[in-house]
Amino acid sequence: MKKILFSILLVSAIVFNGFAQQFEVSYSPSASGETFTGYVILYLSKENKTPKSGMVGFDSSPCFSVYVKNLKPGTTVKIDDKAAGYPVALTDIERGQYYSQIVWDKNMGGRSIAESPGNLYSDPIKIDINKSTKTVYHLVADKVIQAPEFKETEFVKELKAPSALLSKFHGKSITVDAAVILPKEYNKEPNRKFPVLFKVSGYGGDYHRYSGSAVPGNPIDSVPMIVVYLDGNCPLGHSVYANSENNGPWGDALTTEFIPLLEKEYRCNGAKLLTGHSSGGWTVAWLQTHYPKVFDGCWSSSPDPVDFRNFQKINMYADKNMFYGKDSTLNLVATVAGFFPWATMKNVYRAEEVIYRGEQMHSFNAVFSKKGSDGLPQSICNSTTGEIDTAVFSHWKNYDISLYLRNNWEQVKSDLDGKLRISVGKQDNFLLNYAVTMLETEMKKLNLTFQFAYYPGDHFTVSSPEYVRDGNHFLKQKYMEWLAKSNK
Numbered sequence: 001m002k003k004i005l006f007s008i009l010l011v012s013a014i015v016f017n018g019f020a021q022q023f024e025v026s027y028s029p030s031a032s033g034e035t036f037t038g039y040v041i042l043y044l045s046k047e048n049k050t051p052k053s054g055m056v057g058f059d060s061s062p063c064f065s066v067y068v069k070n071l072k073p074g075t076t077v078k079i080d081d082k083a084a085g086y087p088v089a090l091t092d093i094e095r096g097q098y099y100s101q102i103v104w105d106k107n108m109g110g111r112s113i114a115e116s117p118g119n120l121y122s123d124p125i126k127i128d129i130n131k132s133t134k135t136v137y138h139l140v141a142d143k144v145i146q147a148p149e150f151k152e153t154e155f156v157k158e159l160k161a162p163s164a165l166l167s168k169f170h171g172k173s174i175t176v177d178a179a180v181i182l183p184k185e186y187n188k189e190p191n192r193k194f195p196v197l198f199k200v201s202g203y204g205g206d207y208h209r210y211s212g213s214a215v216p217g218n219p220i221d222s223v224p225m226i227v228v229y230l231d232g233n234c235p236l237g238h239s240v241y242a243n244s245e246n247n248g249p250w251g252d253a254l255t256t257e258f259i260p261l262l263e264k265e266y267r268c269n270g271a272k273l274l275t276g277h278s279s280g281g282w283t284v285a286w287l288q289t290h291y292p293k294v295f296d297g298c299w300s301s302s303p304d305p306v307d308f309r310n311f312q313k314i315n316m317y318a319d320k321n322m323f324y325g326k327d328s329t330l331n332l333v334a335t336v337a338g339f340f341p342w343a344t345m346k347n348v349y350r351a352e353e354v355i356y357r358g359e360q361m362h363s364f365n366a367v368f369s370k371k372g373s374d375g376l377p378q379s380i381c382n383s384t385t386g387e388i389d390t391a392v393f394s395h396w397k398n399y400d401i402s403l404y405l406r407n408n409w410e411q412v413k414s415d416l417d418g419k420l421r422i423s424v425g426k427q428d429n430f431l432l433n434y435a436v437t438m439l440e441t442e443m444k445k446l447n448l449t450f451q452f453a454y455y456p457g458d459h460f461t462v463s464s465p466e467y468v469r470d471g472n473h474f475l476k477q478k479y480m481e482w483l484a485k486s487n488k
Contacts (some may be wrong), residue, residue, distance in 0.1 A: 027141040037138040052114035056304040057351030111233040117147035151212040160259040169248035179210040181217035183224035196269035202278030221476035237363020292415035297478025307402035323386025338427035368396040421451035425462030
């Protein structure tokens with residue numbers, strides 16, 4: 001009986017594998033003559049004509065990945081139901097017409113797999129996935145993503161600061177890069193020095209956005225400033241300029257290597273202010289609280305969670321699951337107007353199991369987690385069940401800004417009090433306002449003079465003229481206080 005049952009199972013497996021949906025992909029010698037080791041990612045979309053540019057986990061566009069070793073150009077790789085897949089196995093995706101693209105990830109330093117310089121990719125091809133599972137689809141990567149060039153102008157310059165700290169950590173040459181935007185007064189008044197405003201982008205920003213710009217830097221409430229635009233991009237996501245076991249000592253590299261080179265090459269007067277939105281908002285709050293003697297004032301806008309007791313409405317200290325609430329409802333990572341469901345934690349984590357690096361949840365792991373025995377960041381949760389790993393979270397606590405301030409206030413008070421302003425929309429799409437409110441409650445208990453402000457709007461619409469005016473006014477105030485203390 002056992003032999004019969006085994007034979008039935010074996011035949012079923014053979015039949016199933018023989019009729020599973022399948023792609024055969026390769027890369028051409030014209031794209032690369034080298035052997036390839038790494039991940040191969042297949043992107044599909046019914047609506048997006050360039051499917052590799054989609055938002056990972058924020059819709060149901062399918063994606064699949066396989067890991068290969070030492071492949072030569074022209075060698076075929078099969079992508080089938082054995083591949084890591086989202087939202088379902090390849091054979092089970094909805095039938096219909098799709099745009100398809102393949103990317104071979106060489107992981108040479110870029111953040112987004114779909115846009116990393118050096119990666120091999122194919123042009124989009126429209127295919128028809130019908131009821132037949134016998135059809136084999138072929139994709140050939142014959143193009144290479146080129147590194148963007150930065151075009152300098154009278155007012156916009158590129159600064160690439162060599163980092164001995166990061167280079168030693170990664171075992172290869174690393175620079176801290178930024179766009180430097182000069183005020184219109186910079187060239188007109190050659191003997192004048194200026195304060196510096198470090199502006200950190202949100203997740204996915206790129207300092208190359210200023211390439212070729214002829215527009216001088218905007219003053220902050222009538223004060224001309226040198227604006228330094230930092231994007232935080234690194235292979236595992238957004239570095240947030242925090243020292244971490246996986247990304248390396250980005251905070252120390254910025255403060256001890258990048259800033260001295262900036263002040264050597266440009267006429268800076270010594271005042272250093274910070275601002276940023278979203279992941280950039282968390283970054284500047286972290287930098288201000290952890291390097292309070294370096295920076296003189298910070299406006300943090302809609303920061304990523306600043307209190308891990310409300311990590312997008314998940315209490316990381318008490319809750320057991322990232323995917324489900326105590327009432328078994330799905331936890332949200334994104335909403336419309338702070339209420340209507342947009343994307344769930346479950347879907348985003350599952351998609352990032354396929355798109356294995358450079359996306360938001362993996363970026364949190366890269367900063368907050370220890371390095372695992374496999375050399376990768378430890379995951380805060382099981383990607384299948386959502387169960388939170390309490391041992392991993394014990395290391396995450398080191399990056400809880402609220403906890404840090406509560407535990408270290410007496411030590412940092414004299415250098416930090418009054419230097420931080422946090423503002424956020426009352427209907428934040430990513431539920432970030434809840435952590436800000438919780439932090440404010442804790443800071444009031446310490447009788448400090450941080451500013452907290454809440455405005456109508458969500459993560460994207462909050463930036464009204466009033467919102468910007470109030471934030472800039474705070475930065476100007478901090479600058480005037482610096483001037484008074486420095487007698488300049």
